Amino acid sequence: MAGMLVAGAAWSAKADSPEDTGRQPLAVEAVTAAHASELVPGVITTTPHARYLSLHARVAIEAERRGWSSSHRPDFRRLLRRCEVVLAAASLHHLNRDQEQHQRRAGWRNPHGVNTIAKALDKHGGVHLDQLAQDYSTVAEGFYGTYGGIEATLSLINPGTIPEPGQAADAEALSALDRIVDLADGPAALAEADLAGTADLCLCAVSGAADGTALRRAYFDPRGPDPELAAVHRASAAVLVAALAGQQVDDNVDLLMDRLCCYTADLAGVLASTDHEAHALRWRGALLRNWSVWAWRMIWAKLVAPLKKPGTRKDAADMFVAGLPNIAVRQALRDELPPTMDAGGVLKPAEHILNDQVGRNGGEWSALQLLQLLAVGARRAGELDGLSRNAFLRYDESSMGPGWVRGWIDEHTDQPLPDAARSLTLGLFNRAEKVSRDKMQWTRTGLRMPTRLRVVGDRLRLEGREGDAAASLRLETFASVLHQLGVLERSGDGSLWGPGPYSAEVGA
Secondary structure: OOOOEOOOOOOOOOOOOOEEOOOOOOOOOHHHHHHHHHHOOOOOOOOOOHHHHHHHHHHHHHHHHOOOOHHHHHHHHHHHHHHHHHHHHHHHHHHHHOHHHHHHHHOOOOOOOHHHHHHHHHHHOOEEHHHHHHHOOOOOOOOHHHHHHHHHHOOOEEOOOOOEEOOOOOHHHHHHHHHHHHHHOOOOEEOHHHHOOOHHHOHHHOOOOHHHHHHHHHHHOOOOOOHHHHHHHHHHHHHHHHHHOOOEOOOOHHHHHHHHHOOOOOHHHOOOOHHHHHHHHHHHHHHHHHHHHHHHHHHHHHHHHHHHOOEOHHHHHHHHHOOOOOOEHHHHHHHOOOOOEOOOOOEOOHHHHHHHHHHHOOOOOOHHHHHHHHHHHHHHOOOOOHHHHHHHOOOHHHOOOHHHHHHHHHHOOOOEHHHHHHHHHHHHHHHHHHHHHHOOEEEOOEEEOOOOEEEEOOEEEEOOEEOOOOOOOOHHHHHHHHHHOOOEEEOOOOOEEEEOOOOHHHOO
16 A cells, blocks of 8 residues: 655645555445455455465475474575476466467466566576576565465465465375476576476466365365365355356356346255355345445545546535436436336346446446445345345445445435535545545654545645456455366356366365
8 A cells, every 4th residue: 555755734645656446545345355255265366376375385395394494584485486486487388388278277367477487488488497586576475475364264374484384285285296396496497398398287287186186175175174164165166156157258257146146036046055045145245235335436536536637625526526417316316226126026136237338338437327326235225134134234334335325315315416416525535534544654754644635735636546446355366266276167168167077076
């Protein structure tokens, strides 16, 4: 998160990068993060490759075998970084020679450090480990820093200055990666001939290898170190496989989960057990709530975008409401919403209807459509029950949840929409300033407060661009892991999803 030196009481920032999707200026994303942590606890958005998990566990085993203690941290880092370079080089070498097979088994995501390592392969046909191990990542411990928390959650490692192998680190199964360690520990230069026989070390080969078996056990085995964690992973895998089966691999994973969990009348007819049905209802609440979170993110980004040129809060609010129809809040945010439920009590895809309208109109949400998306979420609060409602209304006391929006609509129901929206957006500036002040901290250079709005005299100027992407429920990353572990697979022509060869093994 970028910050900025604050002089006195000014609310001021100078962005360190042109765009930031993680600043969370309205602090509405906590509910999405909580849902993701509960429903896919062994995944974060930056951990799409299953084999890095087993590689790091294998390096932890190697460190233990060598008797390394905290004083050997430089040795650990050197071995780890060289191993990550070997894994990436082997994967890129295989991708270059059998792209169809690689993508059918591993997807389109490239290994970490791809730009640096691919450039070396293209130029030299091989890699120089010492040089690339320095260049491929600016983080001292490579991508262990990214994957380590997940590896600890799965009991693959016990974290420390030098990680130790965890309870799920099966040394015999992880020996499938011995050759990566041997290559990383050998001569600095790996020629193309050295990489020619490494297809079995590719990211795409993990599902059928012994370390893939170990990873499936770590995620899904109810007899493992954390049966409750395994149960959650099994249930989420089952729901996701059902949602994707027969669907185009290019389709949005979150929208496919929406269609199954949120708008399917007979979940019992689609899912194999009542436990999976109950889990789909939890996903229903999380998925529907995330539409409201996304609406707030887009509203803020749209509101402050004109401040690329200095202006006042009132200027920004006036521009936001300029395109709104001069009708009552009741008409715009109740009467003219897409249908949200049919006569039989089945939810209708109002969120998708709005999203599709935007897509047909060039992809930019209007202020009216954003407010209507919030209003749909407010209506959902009265349409859900049981597990779905409990999940949907989490953190509703945060003053921007669906219950709060419903109250705001009730309070302003007879007011002209532009007037009500202007008041709402001016209030968002106050909230964003409070969020930034709550995150202030002292640094070596002074008091820093994260915000992109910089005070210029009596005006504000936006530095960079506020992120407006949907907050992540980690489903795309979970699908990538399931795909690589053989729980999901692509059809022969690569176009459709289906249950993989190991789907039954994990209860999916």
